[in-house]
Amino acid sequence: MAHEEGRLPEPVSPDLYTRQYFTTDCEGYDIFASGLEKIPERIREALDAAGDLSGKWVLDIGCGRGELACEAARRGARAVGLDYAEAAMELSRERRNLLDEEARARVEFMLSDAKGLAFPDGSFDVAFFVDVYEHLHPHEIESTLAEVKRVLRPGGMLIVHTGPNTWFYRFGYPLVRGAARLLLRREFPESLRGQYDDVMHVNEQSPWSLQRGLRAAGFRASIMPRSFFPGIHPAPWEKLAMKVLFARPLGYFFCTSLMAVARPRPGGHEAALRVERVAKLLRPARDSRVLLVGEAEGMLAKRLSRLAGVEVTWLEPAPRGRGEGGLEELPGENYRRLAGDPLSLPFADGSFDALAAQFTLDYAESPGAFLREWRRVLKAGGALVLAARNGLYRGLEPRPVPAPRLTFTPRALSSLVESCGFRVEEVATLFPDLRLPALYRREQGFFLSLAKLPLLRTRGKILFLRALKPREEGGAAA
Secondary structure (H helix, E strand, O other): OOOOOOOOOOOOOHHHOOHHHHHHHOOOHHHHOOOOOOOOHHHHHHHHHOOOOOOOEEEEEOOOOOHHHHHHHHOOOEEEEEEOOHHHHHHHHHHHOOOOHHHHOOEEEEEOOOOOOOOOOOOEEEEEEEOOHHHOOHHHHHHHHHHHHHHEEEEEEEEEEEOOEHHHHHHHHHHHHHHHHHHOOOOOOOOOOOOOHHHHOOOOEOHHHHHHHHHHOOEEEEEEEEOOOOOOOOOHHHHHHHHHHHOOOOHHHHOOEEEEEEEEOOOOOHHHHHHHHHHHHHOOOOOEEEEEEOOOOOHHHHHHHOOOOEEEEEEEEOOOOOOHHHOEEEOOOOOEEEEEOOOOOOOOOOOEEEEEEEOOHHHOOOHHHHHHHHHHHEEEEEEEEEEEEEOOOOOOOOOOOOOOOOOEOHHHHHHHHHHOOOEEEEEEEEOOOOOOHHHHOOOOHHHHHHOOOOOOOOOOOEEEEEEEOOOOHHHOOO
16 A cells, blocks of 8 residues: 555554445355354364363454354353454444353453553453454554563463465466366456455465564464365365365465464573463463462562462562561562561462462472472462472583572472372473573574473473362372
8 A cells, every 4th residue: 555655554444344344245244144153164263273262361353243252252251352343343242142141241342443452461361363464554463463462361372364365366376277277177267356355455464474473573373374165065076186285385375364373482581481481381360369489580470460360479488577477578569579488378278379489499498398388378279380490401501500409300390299289280391591692692492492302301401390289189198
């Protein structure tokens, strides 16, 4: 779209997205009109890619007619649909009215621009961006993806669907059209473009440009070629040909659209990588209480306290606090900060939904006693996340560090935690930031990929463990 030099192009006007557009040109209206039981295949596949949505918070950006948000609510999610077109709000609320009372209470629709999301940090577990990417200019995509990354919780996921795939029009369709003319004596249309494409599609994507754009926004993405042909019933040989052509890598040229499953990409120095990994393993839900033990630098406390609906208590180990109950109140920001004995916590049984301890066990005289006390203050089903020095690590240290009292191997730490009544879910390691900017320019991808190699998977510098307190206390160790 032409625009004056030095000025960014104007957004596509919301006035173009009329009821007529949503009910004629926008794919899937015939299914939409048939009721709740059926949804377009592209929307079903996007929802399936997100996995179990029960109890999760879902954001549908560019909700259109509201099918995705309403179906997410039917699957047990708390869903919010956004769109900047009045017609979209009308159709979405009509769709919402068809839901049963329970599902209807879990979904809402808001007239809003995606470039400035009016939600606190960490508000959503999953964000959907279905058939919106191509309608936003590159500068709008940059702002929107930054906002999406901000409102996702640790471990959150972004699902993108966009069409058309420009490689299909540039390379795939001319080959298909030529082959049909020569081999089948069939004439395909010269163009498959819709009447609104030239005006509304201001940022169509190829597999490469979509991957590059998501990476630049700080996401790690898997790009999959997709094609959906509702109402078409191909012959058996045509099904076989489509299966071959639509699979990767040929599908990047012969599929009409693209789907991406993306997560925020870890980056930064070693401490930032560690904190993000601990936050991801904690998975703090809304309306949850989290206890942090041995959080000397404060990065994790700040990270978690910005999440919507999370109450953070940070306990710094001290032999005995001067205040009531052996605790000393310390200055804090959006969290409660205390000094006290982590071996004798002045909290009632089952006070917290999750507990994280970074390097606290490394200096403990009796790590088993610490773990049993921490288990006491966790609710049944609560999560324990540990970060510790890995006894198997044999790499370089960028600077001298105090020698710990104890080191753990992955197997030894798992055995210790299980002996104290927890069920271990995950054990992983992280390689360090060796601070070699001349070689790596502070890009951590190389070191992070080392932890995926079978021979090195257990030998990263930092050892992480996630465990749960069993819900059935009778079967757990005391």
